[in-house]
Amino acid sequence: MKQMITLASVCLMMVGASSVSAQTVYDLPSKAAPVMVHDGSGVVFLGKDASVYRVFSWNASKKADFDLLMTDIDGDGKPNVVGAGKPTFVLNHDADPMWYLDKGCDQVIVQDFAADNKQDLMCLNGNDLTIYTHDGQLIWKARMNTRLGACKAADINGDLKADIECQLGKNKFTRFDGAQGQVLAESTDTSEIEETVYTKTTPVESTEEGTLLKKDLDGDGTEETISVSKKEIVVSGKEGEPKKFSTNTKKYKRVPVADLKSVMANGFEDNEAAQKVVTDLNDKLANCYASQVRKNQFAGQGDVLLEVKVGAKSKVEDVSLLHSGLADQGVAKCAIGVLKKGKYPASEAGGKLNIRMFYTFADK
Known part of the structure; x- marks a missing residue:
């Protein structure tokens, strides 16, 4: 246990x-x-x-x-x-x-x-x-x-x-x-529990019909009206034509976003060159997330922190995951594989890189 x-x-x-x-x-x-x-x-x-x-x-x-x-x-x-x-x-x-x-x-x-x-x-x-x-x-x-x-x-x-x-x-x-x-x-033969009781229940605010809601979405002081039918979500209330969206989730495509937030290098003969190795790998690190989040809708979003240790002969000794805010473990596994293949500069006493990637997504 x-x-x-x-x-x-x-x-x-x-x-x-x-x-x-x-x-x-x-x-x-x-x-x-x-x-x-x-x-x-x-x-x-x-x-x-x-x-x-x-x-x-x-x-x-x-x-x-x-x-x-x-x-x-x-x-x-x-x-x-x-x-x-x-x-x-x-x-x-x-x-x-x-x-x-x-x-x-x-x-x-x-x-x-x-x-x-x-x-x-x-x-x-x-x-x-x-x-x-x-x-x-x-x-x-x-x-x-x-x-x-x-x-x-x-x-x-x-x-x-x-x-x-x-x-x-x-x-x-x-x-x-x-x-x-x-x-x-x-x-x-005897039951001791009549039913599951969900305590302290209160309804989420909506109309009695549940298909209409008025709310200020962007905080500008003006309410939008959101109405829902079998096929459509309609948002109206401001100037211009109402916005219309499908209720069918299969109509949308996932848009992944990857941001290399920081690369810290220490102990290399040329720390800037070591940092550039990682920045040059940014597209591959981004693809680690893109490939997973498109096939796993619950992959999640958040920071991924990684550490690369390089030996005296520019050989990668270890790439470790320090933290992942994602629900999908495959993203970090892929990123570790990408960083292991990097060609890092020399380091007499051993160099270290700390990388922070932020991954998120939207559906369009």
């Missing part, structure tokens, strides 16, 4: 799996992505410029209690977006991918299983029941001899930690301690 990491508990909005075909617009407390539109094909986020900012699609689970949940999973006071299905994913309040499960989950429950002011994510897949922390770290995993049915979560022993009960066949149940995964009841 892995060491547990902290988790959260304020639900803001839950969209049932049965309502995936409806188009709904939501008012989000975000400057970068102040509006979210949800329909059966995915979610579309509008930016402060009243244009499409980011889009995501997934195969929503028909077995889950919800296909889209908004909750403060990491305890920072801002809502996260959790998608249930394949893949299963978590976005931060600005629509930045935080982490994802590529194989997805048949059922997802977000609850505080560790009683530490943050929330955890339960993933049910066939015989496997897995609990992850708010940032995607494994807490525990149980594999049963038979396929598990629908699960529910609630605190049944008063320890302030949610426990889990799953159907085992038609008339049997099995229960787990949510914090550590011990089996509390391997097979029993």
Whole structure:
């Protein structure tokens, strides 16, 4: 069992799996992505410029209690977006991918299983029941001899930690301690959890119909009107023609952006020449991200910090990853491979380069 990491508990909005075909617009407390539109094909986020900012699609689970949940999973006071299905994913309040499960989950429950002011994510897949922390770290995993049915979560022993009960066949149940995964009841006729209760729930602001929203997107004091139909998102309210966008997430193309923020060189006979080696590799470092983010929509955005150590004979001794803010590990792996092939200048005592890349994206 892995060491547990902290988790959260304020639900803001839950969209049932049965309502995936409806188009709904939501008012989000975000400057970068102040509006979210949800329909059966995915979610579309509008930016402060009243244009499409980011889009995501997934195969929503028909077995889950919800296909889209908004909750403060990491305890920072801002809502996260959790998608249930394949893949299963978590976005931060600005629509930045935080982490994802590529194989997805048949059922997802977000609850505080560790009683530490943050929330955890339960993933049910066939015989496997897995609990992850708010940032995607494994807490525990149980594999049963038979396929598990629908699960529910609630605190049944008063320890302030949610426990889990799953159907085992038609008339049997099995229960787990949510914090550590011990089996509390391997097979029993009696159910102790009536339903999963998402505490402190309040709806995200929208009209009763859910298809119309008025909001000042760019902070200039004038409200825009966002209306949603089956095929279109229309933004109007200022001078000029209304902006129209498709609700179909497959209509958009991902635009990756890579920025070489800094290159620090020390210990080389010519530090500037060592820096130039890295700047000349910038296009290849950028392509590491572009190739991944186009095939993995949840690759994420953020800084990647790398360190290159060069020996006395200009031979690369090591390239190490110091930090990655991305959800996809393939970007850093590719960047390490690019930097290993660099032709660096000589260094008597050994030279060192510290590189900071920033990767992000938009959908157009």
